[in-house]
Amino acid sequence: MGAIWLRGQSRSGKTTALVARLKAWVEGQDPQAVLVPGLLVLAANNQNQRRLADLIHQDIRGSYPFVSKTPVAFMADEVELFFPLICEQLAIAPRFPLRLRPEMEQKLARELWADTLATWELLPNERFQNRLVRRLLDILLLAGAAGIALAEIPQRLMAGQLSLLTGTVATGAETNHEEFTETAEKLIQQWRDWCLGRGFLTYGIIYDLYGQCLLKNEQYQTSLGQRFGAIFADDGQDYPAIAKDLAEVLLDQGCTGVFTENPVGRIRLGLSGDPDHWGQLAQRCQVIHLERPAGLGDTLTAQIQKTVTQPQFGGQLPATIQSIQTVARAQLLARVGEQIQFLVKDQGVAPADIAIIAPGLDEVARYTLMENLAVAQIPLEPLREQRPIASSPWGRSLLTLLALIYPGSGRLIQSQAVAEMLMMLSQTATEKLLIDPVRAGLLVDYCFQPDPERPQLLPATTMPRGDRLGYQATQAYEAIRQWIEQTQATHQITPQGILQTLNQAIQTFYLQKLAPNYGQLATLRELSETAQHFWQCGDRLESQDTITAQLADLLQLIQAETITANPRPQYNFNHQPSNSITLATIFQYRSARRHHPYQFWLDAGSRLWEKGGAATLFGYGVFQRSWQGEPWSLALEQQGDRQRLQDIIQDLLARADTQIYLCHSDFGTNGSEQLGPLYPLIQATQECLQSSLEGGGR
Secondary structure (H helix, E strand, O other): OOEEEEEEOOOOOHHHHHHHHHHHHHHOOOOOOOOOOEEEEEOOOHHHHHHHHHHHHHHHOOOOOOEEEOHHHHHHHHHHHOHHHHHHHHOOOOOOOEEOOHHHHHHHHHHHHHHHHHOOOOOOOHHHHHHHHHHHHHHHHHHHHHOOOHHHHHHHHHHOOEEOOOOEEOOOOOOOHHHHHHHHHHHHHHHHHHHHHHOEEOHHHHHHHHHHHHOOOHHHHHHHHHHEEEEEEOOHHHOOHHHHHHHHHHHHOOOEEEEEEOOOOOOOEOOOEOHHHHHHHHHHOEEEEEOOOOOOHHHHHHHHHHHHHOHHHHOOOOOOEEEEEEOOHHHHHHHHHHHHHHHHHHOOOOHHHEEEEEOOOOHHHHHHHHHHHHHOOOOEEEOOOOOEHHHOHHHHHHHHHHHHHOOOOHHHOOHHHHHHHHHHHOEOOOOOEOOOHHHHHHHHHHHEEOOOOOOEEOOHHHOOOHHHOOHHHHHHHHHHHHHHHHHHHHOOOOHHHHHHHHHHHHHHHHHOOOOOOHHHHHHHHHHHHHHHHHHHHHHHHOOOOOHHHHHHHHHHHHHOOOOEOOOOOOOOOOOOOOOOEEEEEHHHHHHHOOOEEEEEEOOOOOHHHHHOOOOOOOOHHHHOOOOOOOOOOHHHHHHHHHHHHHHHHHHHHHOEEEEEEEEEEOEOOOOOEOOOOOHHHHHOOEEOHHHHHHHOOO
């Protein structure tokens, strides 16, 4: 078959063609062979990887084994599998590798670099210092994904005239710029060596080890050729640069290759993706162009792009793209809800056929849309929602419970948190609160004894006129208080004891009495896994802190809202999507490769549209393989933003089949005027009459 390159825009049939060629390759293999060549299948992200694996299973019906991964997951597995070889190459003592979670990576890196950062005369601002630490870790990620040696980092940052301290282009006013940049490389190298000495792996270190150690090792290259006979990679434009190096190694070993590329689907550019470098692989392949038109893109793309770039020549847009315009954003959210109700209730449109896409989703917009549509009994589901553990009362109540059981964490709990805990832990199977908010407040006022070391709940009889609580609330409170006392008496203050207490609390107060939904179970699961990971790391750190001090660190880490309650969102194994409206950011929607007949582009006047709804990592431009050494500038960044906007427009148009609504308010959430890059489109559209009549218009 050789190497095939399938190039086409969104919904042009690339994935279907890739699966068909994979099936043909499988059918061409000898079923009687003793050793069958392996099959490597890559996809851009977890969701697409699962979907692609399902399509392959349906087509080949389990007749051939294959490995299906994302590039980073494949590299992580390879680094762990060949870790002894890496340790031998680096001359370090081998330890069983443990992947660090991002929140632990940030915490440990800041602690490791604390002494050096203290000499940099930084602003006494914790957020500023956390951003600086994150910036350094992101540079390791970018360099590793690009296959660039750590020693080259200072040269690239200096040539690009980028400032680590500000996260922008360096100015002449900055002193010690070169010194800080040189020190940054030493800090990154120190972090890498420190982690490897303890067996810790992060995404940045995984990329670095794979690109600098494994992929250049002849023994490993031979192993790849022996294990795999073909590579099938979908949406390669989102892959890191070293994924192209991996593909070339496999092709050099005689493997068959089939690759797909979407020229306007460059979603991860700025987030470790390198589409230009990946595109060079096409020179080794037979290129096949897939030209199947999809959605509204075939009829609207040229006119819309002309309207955005040259508003004076764009003309009036057709009725398939209309606008909803208001002065205030609150009015806009209300009118969007009204238009959706009109489509669903009066026009018979299924909720599953509607998507609301925004450059960024704030809590006000999310809550308002969900509440307005819930009143009309129209379901709305945020796409792959990920919220902090501490944002859920299920998670907060357990954190408060641990702080009450073990000494040393009294400063971390407030009275209102104790009241919330009493309410949550007193729920019945019918979700009735045996301790309601009023009684919980009374109990905290009279029976909660704050203390920095040992806060405690006093007996209900401590409260004067305790009869006001009632028998039901008193019994529920005493059951919780006695459970805490029994746990304190029986469980040791050890990591295993704390984990056992947490698991027992989840079982006693939630799983045995209630029927939590998926989101609530995800919170409980992630809290338990976070605690386990924290103590796993602690075992390797050999910390001198007491167990209670480490527990306080864990509680603070979770309360800082850096840990999401659902890092692995639900996957529908029955392939039956729910009949609900999709709410997503641009980045989420494009990453999921969704398409809908009706799209609402929320905050169409926002300047965030050209950013793609996702922040790019600091310095990504100088860590692209195609970078020629020129200084990074505002002009280059603006050029990239314009290209990204064109890609977004083409991509979203191809994913809309019937109607697009541009939803615009003159003023944004912060009161600033909305005059973003899509504003000429809004001026060139007809205002939605139905929404204007019901909502009162401007």
